[in-house]
Amino acid sequence: MKNWGWNKVTTPTTHKYNRYLNKRMSLKTSFSIILITGLIIWSFIYTGFSIGDLMIGLPQIGVFFKQMIPPDWGYLDHITQPMLDTIRMAIVGTFLGSIVSIPIALLCASNIVQTKWIAIPSRFVLNIVRTIPDLLLAAVFVAIFGIGQIPGVLALFVLTICIIGKLLYESLETIDPGPMEAMTAVGANKVKWIAFGVVPQALSSFMSYVLFAFEINIRASAVLGLVGAGGIGLFYDQTLGLFQYKKTAMIILFTLIIVVIIDYVSSKVREKLA
Numbered sequence: 001m002k003n004w005g006w007n008k009v010t011t012p013t014t015h016k017y018n019r020y021l022n023k024r025m026s027l028k029t030s031f032s033i034i035l036i037t038g039l040i041i042w043s044f045i046y047t048g049f050s051i052g053d054l055m056i057g058l059p060q061i062g063v064f065f066k067q068m069i070p071p072d073w074g075y076l077d078h079i080t081q082p083m084l085d086t087i088r089m090a091i092v093g094t095f096l097g098s099i100v101s102i103p104i105a106l107l108c109a110s111n112i113v114q115t116k117w118i119a120i121p122s123r124f125v126l127n128i129v130r131t132i133p134d135l136l137l138a139a140v141f142v143a144i145f146g147i148g149q150i151p152g153v154l155a156l157f158v159l160t161i162c163i164i165g166k167l168l169y170e171s172l173e174t175i176d177p178g179p180m181e182a183m184t185a186v187g188a189n190k191v192k193w194i195a196f197g198v199v200p201q202a203l204s205s206f207m208s209y210v211l212f213a214f215e216i217n218i219r220a221s222a223v224l225g226l227v228g229a230g231g232i233g234l235f236y237d238q239t240l241g242l243f244q245y246k247k248t249a250m251i252i253l254f255t256l257i258i259v260v261i262i263d264y265v266s267s268k269v270r271e272k273l274a
Contacts, residue, residue, distance in 0.1 A: 068249035075247045079235055079254060086231035087258070089152045089224075090217040096153075097160025098210045104161060105168035112172055112198065123169075130162040134220050138229040149230035156217045156224075163213045168206055175201040211266045218262050222255050 106112050107122040134155050141151030179197040225233020232255060239247040 064245070067245040070246065071249040071253055072244075072246040073250065075250045076254065079232060079251055082225075082232045082235055083254060083258060085149060086221045086225075086233075087218065087262075089149055089231055090156060090214060090221045093153045093156025093221070094160050094210065094214045094217050097157045098164055098206075098213065100157075101161045101164035101168060102206075104165045105172060106194065106198075108165065108169035109172035111175075111177065112194070126162065126165050129158065130166065132158075134159045135224065135227055138224045139227040142228040147228040147230070152221055152224045152229035152231055155229060156221060159220060160213045160217060163216060164206070164209045167209045167212075168202065171205045171209075172198065172202055208270045211270050215263050215266050218259055222259070 104122065104126060108119055108126060110116075110119045113119050113122075137158055138151050138155035141154045145151050145154075175198065179201070183193045183197045221231050221233075223233045223236070225231045225235070226237050228234070232251060235251055236248065239245070239251065
């Protein structure tokens, strides 16, 4: 009897995908999908999110932007100094935070500090601090030190420690253990062990993380003034509160240009370090 049907050709590629397609979903995976789906639906319901309300509000966005055009170019002279203050806040916060993040990252790295009762609590504290939003930190420091640039610098200082500390200790745990083992074999102490076995491998990554943190701090410092932490954010708050939208547009445009320039230069430098 002749076989008039098509013969199914099986190749290694089709066999691999057939294996995935025929694989049955586990109970754990099914439960996870149901749980996540339920969580999303629950969140949509109790936040009151509505596509209809969104469509009604969209025309108001156009009205708002019409009030911002054209920007008040004469206001540029008034915000140049606050923008410089914002950049200086980011520089100081990044510099101090990057220095303090080094010993913190060393304490968190399990291959550097090979004592669990030091590394695990250090990571726990770092993760706890990382959960605090920068605006909340700035508000706390404003309550302590008053309105000005010091609360902004301190908030960026803590933010920098969290960013670089997290990235650096994860990078340290992936470095080649060979140089460190060689230093141990010749009887080097812990300081030399770190200076000659760890630092040369982690230096380029550390500099890249510092520049990355500086980019984030520039953007963060631009809004910290909303809670009284100095910089250009104070003028955001003032102009929005007085409905001076053309001045607000000038602040946004100026901030955008500064951030784009700094991000571009920083990304190019990080590419050279990579």
